Amino acid sequence: MTLTPSHRSSLAFGLRWESKLFGPVPAWAATPNIATIEALSRQHLGADNLSVEFLAGGAFNKVYLITVPSNNILGPKFYVFRVTLPVEPFYKTASEVATLRLLRQCTSLPVPEVFAYDCTTENELGFEWIIMEKIPGVPLEELWPLMSLEDKKIVVERLGQFSKELREKCKFNAIGSLYQRTELSEGDLKVTVATDYNDFVIGPIVNSFFFIGKRKLLIKRDRGPYRNDQAYLLALMKVEQEDKKLLLKLTSDKRAASIQKAKDEYSESDEDEDDDDELAEDVPEIQETIQQLREILPSIFKDMQTEEFVLRHHDLNRSNVMVDYMTLEITGIIDWECITTVPAWEDTYPKMLRGEDMEEEPEPLAFGDTDVSRVERWEKWENTKLRKIFDQAAGSGANNDKDACDKRGFRQRLNWLEISTKIVKDWIIEYEERKREQGC
Template identity: 30%
Template sequence: MSPSPPQHGLEWKYELFDVIPSWTVEPDMAVAKAIAIRHLPVTPSSYEITFFSAGAFNKLFLLQPLGNSGANPESFILRVILPVDPYFKTASEVATLQFVRKNTPIPVPRVIAFDSSADNELGFEWILMTKLPGVTLKSLWESSELEWESRSQLTKTLAGYVKQLTSFKFPVMGNMYPSNRPEFERISWLKHLSSETRFVPLPDNAEFAIGPVATIPFFYGDRLRLQNGRGPFQTSSSYLTSLLRLHISSTTNRKSAVSTDDEYEEDDISEFEDAISAYESLLSVLPIFFPREASGDAETFSLFHDDISSDNILVDPTTHRITGIVDWECVSLQPRWEVAARVPQLLEGPEVEDGAPIPDAAPPSEEGADEFHKELRERHEQMLLRRIYYDEMGGKPEHGSRERLFENKLQQVDVRPTAVRNWANGILHEVQLAITPETE
């Protein structure tokens, strides 16, 4: 068995059906600055470092030039990474940023330096990158300054970027990595893992390869320590099979842990059992929705940023043009049926399909309107922007695909396990009736 990766500074805090990562050791800001300065062509006194922001799995520090640092001084971000998925999450994020910068016009940060091992004086993996100009779209989205024309143009630009990403077709599903991986020689636990880890080189892009999935469902909580395949996967079926087995193993572990805790009641144990049963039922109907014997061409996959939210879109506060798309951690290659069905998070919302053409402007706001009517107007505008998005993408995807139906049921297990199990069992029953000959 391969040794477990070190996860210094990380603690997973468990609630009944939630797992939250937390820092047990705070990154030393002085050490972080010393590391960054080594990779910048300046003297240490030329920059000051301050806390910038925090995400679920990282802390960001801003390195800002002091007043006498030159005519057009550049600022940088040092992203310090919680070891939720040692090596793989950092290496994949760096490779993804480099691939996007090399092959698309999408504005993303430039990586200056990085360390995908925590074996350094900071004690954490880190990425040093340029700070892109602009403010978050979230800070402007609800402002009256952002008129309909600007919202419409922003939506068209986003659609163009997503279309760029989906134009690349990859033969397997996983995460992007560099082709050259010296860490597998110098990091002991990776060296032991090397025989179990597969990377598929890109034939038309020698700098990159596709390797194991490095996304949240595969690493949170106890999941790194479970024996389970992480790909890369050749089909949606093999990916979902691995994911479902991982759900079952992890939930079984949680049930065992909870059963020895006096604070939990029998109903809590029953909820875990219901979830396990639902996952097992989904596993049994998986071949119906994802047949192993594909009749057409081999399945292909697309690069998919699933967190294009208003927090991760930077815009010029004056022109309202997009200046950057940030936060590319855990961005992976996904099935094309999945990518086609998704819209950026800021465009998600209830759909009303009446076939009406896209108007030139959103409905005007009414002075003195109450909160209910304001919300109705916002939903209407959001729906119109989604239509613009789909129009730019080449048309709205067909609703009700079998793949998306299965995925929706998988996402419902946490809140409706019994309903999901009953649905899967009903599918099995229908199939059995169809293949069993009638008897008189």
């Protein structure tokens, strides 16, 4: 069945935005009805006797545990019912389902099986939802402090092997998100890029940079797919510019009828308008900084030809790696929402392994030592060792040449535009000085 995305309205049921230190974050304006979750679970799992309980909540989701009793020796069956906020209506759910299905079809990565889902809010629950397999085991983060370095090396080596498999088996010709062809509207299909997997295409990107904040669903966004990294970076900067243009309109003429209509939609949250007024004062500086980034972009992203892109889990931290409590075998990798294809320079170490190198071994930690300074030094040294293990298994070197580092640096500075333009400008100055010294 083709699901037409009902994403045109910015008045998203259940979604509001809260002001935090580093910007607005999504929050729940309505709580999913657990009785409706039970009814949907019975319908799609074919089980009359089951129970549902709240399990956890994340940035965009609420997760419920479904337990289906059984009389056989294997015991009850467990599933996860995940409800998601409409931060990127239709596309976030549709792309996550497609990503999980492609991974199960084409790789050996242990990812959850999807049993049922709805990419729209046009259902009894009023939210998008997925029913998927509950991966057995415990999050790696629960065991990590108790593990020896040798045990950690075994887990990291396996993650490196998974990374290598993703690079070898999941290659694409564009930057964007994966979709099942039959899920997309005719309009979306016109811009998609074909893949080597008949049922799947690369379509509009689902990236938090394009939807975090209460204005971004109201502006025109070029969400790809993109044939090269220059086009990708230009789209990121453009959405930031358009977001700030709308901010100026909403704060400078609140009485105009056309602006007030957008304002009514925009003010679904309880955020104080003072935050917007303060940010609006910084808009000229932000726009100037974006222009400076645009000027150096061609020197960093030189290749305008079609490249080869890979699928990468950008949020591979210890909470998203499930392991067997006794054997430490990886039983699953979870949280594949907002996962996209990326250029090679973004395919680096898992989030859990990033940091500065430290070659000199510090004094080993005594059992139960919680001194922050000593723990940080030990973890930095450990991660230096573990990155080498990952490199050997992944066969990549994690893209640490200077060109790749400059590209990542450029991309990361876009995230700092609202926080500190000084940090961004200092990086630009450092980059330009280094290029002059190199005679470039």
